[in-house]
Amino acid sequence: MAATGRRKTRKAGDDGSGPSGTDLVVLAPEDLGGGGAIIDSAGAPAGPAAGFDAGAAAGAAGGEKAAAGSPPALATVPDGSAPVAGLTARVASATFERDGYKHLIKAAEAVYSYPANGTRLSLPAQKMLNFMIHLAGSQNFANKLYRLPKRVVRGNHKGNERIFDALKEIFDSSLVVIGPFRGRRSRAELRILSSYVRPEEEEDSDAADIHFQFTDAFLELQRTSQLWAKLSGPAMVKVTSTYALKLYEIGMQRYQMDYPSLELDIDTLRKLMNVPEGAYKDFGILRTRTIDRAIAEVNQLAPFRVSMPEDKMKRRGRKVEKVTLEFLAKDEEEAAETFLERERHSAGRRARRIGKVEQVAPADEVAAEAAGPADLGPLPDADDVHALWAAALHALKGKVPGPLLAALEPGRVEEAPQGGRRLALNAKSAVVADTARNNHWPTFKSALASLTNGLITDVAFEVAAEAAGKRAARPKAAPKA
Numbered sequence: 022m023a024a025t026g027r028r029k030t031r032k033a034g035d036d037g038s039g040p041s042g043t044d045l046v047v048l049a050p051e052d053l054g055g056g057g058a059i060i061d062s063a064g065a066p067a068g069p070a071a072g073f074d075a076g077a078a079a080g081a082a083g084g085e086k087a088a089a090g091s092p093p094a095l096a097t098v099p100d101g102s103a104p105v106a107g108l109t110a111r112v113a114s115a116t117f118e119r120d121g122y123k124h125l126i127k128a129a130e131a132v133y134s135y136p137a138n139g140t141r142l143s144l145p146a147q148k149m150l151n152f153m154i155h156l157a158g159s160q161n162f163a164n165k166l167y168r169l170p171k172r173v174v175r176g177n178h179k180g181n182e183r184i185f186d187a188l189k190e191i192f193d194s195s196l197v198v199i200g201p202f203r204g205r206r207s208r209a210e211l212r213i214l215s216s217y218v219r220p221e222e223e224e225d226s227d228a229a230d231i232h233f234q235f236t237d238a239f240l241e242l243q244r245t246s247q248l249w250a251k252l253s254g255p256a257m258v259k260v261t262s263t264y265a266l267k268l269y270e271i272g273m274q275r276y277q278m279d280y281p282s283l284e285l286d287i288d289t290l291r292k293l294m295n296v297p298e299g300a301y302k303d304f305g306i307l308r309t310r311t312i313d314r315a316i317a318e319v320n321q322l323a324p325f326r327v328s329m330p331e332d333k334m335k336r337r338g339r340k341v342e343k344v345t346l347e348f349l350a351k352d353e354e355e356a357a358e359t360f361l362e363r364e365r366h367s368a369g370r371r372a373r374r375i376g377k378v379e380q381v382a383p384a385d386e387v388a389a390e391a392a393g394p395a396d397l398g399p400l401p402d403a404d405d406v407h408a409l410w411a412a413a414l415h416a417l418k419g420k421v422p423g424p425l426l427a428a429l430e431p432g433r434v435e436e437a438p439q440g441g442r443r444l445a446l447n448a449k450s451a452v453v454a455d456t457a458r459n460n461h462w463p464t465f466k467s468a469l470a471s472l473t474n475g476l477i478t479d480v481a482f483e484v485a486a487e488a489a490g491k492r493a494a495r496p497k498a499a500p501k502a
Contacts, residue, residue: 106161109246113158122254125155128246132270137195137210139298144263146187149174162244168230185219192217211238250274256322263295264315276325276348284345304341325350357412360405406431416468421461428453443479454482
């Protein structure tokens with residue numbers, strides 16, 4: 022989960038924003054030859070891309086403000102020039118080295134694109150594409166054959182047929198990027214994959230890899246991008262609808278801006294959310310069947326809240342023509358609840374979302390023992406650990422001395438030697454660690470177990486210097502070439 026604090030305008034390279042121009046220009050088909058720039062923002066006529074209104078938003082280099090509610094401006098790479106890695110490529114490479122697949126970097130241009138010719142990408146295909154893009158980012162989007170471990174995208178499903186069906190979907194698809202070109206609305210269609218490998222005998226081995234290669238045009242779009250979305254891998258895989266996934270991606274790209282809102286006409290909104298062509302023509306039905314449900318799911322899993330205010334809808338008569346989506350960062354209490362929801366089992370999540378919690382009868386103890394230890398899912402990332410600690414501080418207030426709590430900082434969640442998981446806390450000194458361990462260890466354990474419904478049942482107290490040494494000794498994740 023991303024950090025919960027609102028980050029205002031900062032220098033480029035500190036967040037998911039970068040230099041942005043005022044126009045989004047798409048080259049004509051005849052300009053796409055030669056492997057040069059796919060999208061060009063130089064010499065563009067004035068005017069925002071169709072479907073988006075101009076305003077002010079954070080993210081321009083040097084503290085300048087870009088257009089709020091507008092799509093990201095795309096970088097220019099002249100034909101014949103050597104490839105230059107933009108901010109997105111550099112952030113993706115550093116993020117992969119540090120976090121592996123816990124955080125995924127996706128160019129904003131890809132976030133605001135949609136499948137061509139009214140086609141749709143299934144939810145598994147969209148999730149797989151995000152993992153594939155992040156893997157390519159670890160190599161600065163080099164034009165090469167990539168290997169993605171099946172275990173990254175397969176989850177709990179043990180078969181391979183869904184993987185290669187999703188890969189075939191991506192191979193058969195093109196993405197549309199829209200913007201003004203020479204005074205008129207134009208679009209570029211970019212093929213995503215140039216090739217992929219599907220073995221004749223598909224083994225069920227976790228060690229097997231997915232082999233694929235992106236097209237030059239798609240890589241150029243990612244490589245020269247200056248704006249990106251930082252997605253949480255654990256949160257993304259829990260999303261259950263294509264509509265919610267797109268809304269989550271857009272929110273992760275915008276919610277930490279100074280003006281985190283986006284105005285869209287209804288046709289553009291339908292395309293971005295991957296609504297089937299011709300379906301839900303009435304806005305009221307579109308809203309109840311897709312938008313409202315997607316908003317509810319995203320608000321349950323994301324570090325921000327998304328809303329679509331009634332008073333900001335633009336109408337012609339009774340017909341709604343434009344809507345505004347607002348993405349606001351959650352406070353500490355909401356972020357802590359989001360972390361706890363992500364750690365809970367997916368069964369009952371929809372019931373909790375609509376306020377109807379079902380009572381589940383306890384399983385037979387003998388059957389539970391035969392089934393072995395439960396799969397607790399991936400370890401929480403650093404942002405989740407800070408959210409958990411914020412919730413724990415509220416629970417421990419009045420039970421543990423305030424100065425002692427102030428001398429402790431969240432470190433990480435790790436597998437406990439005796440089974441289960443524990444929270445490692447960094448103490449400012451050995452005296453603080455000993456005091457917490459000897460006098461308050463049961464209190465910490467009880468609070469954490471209560472907050473996480475038994476997922477985290479222990480706590481360890483480490484001196485800050487020792488914790489840093491352990492992190493340095495831990496091997497880094499090596500990118501798969």
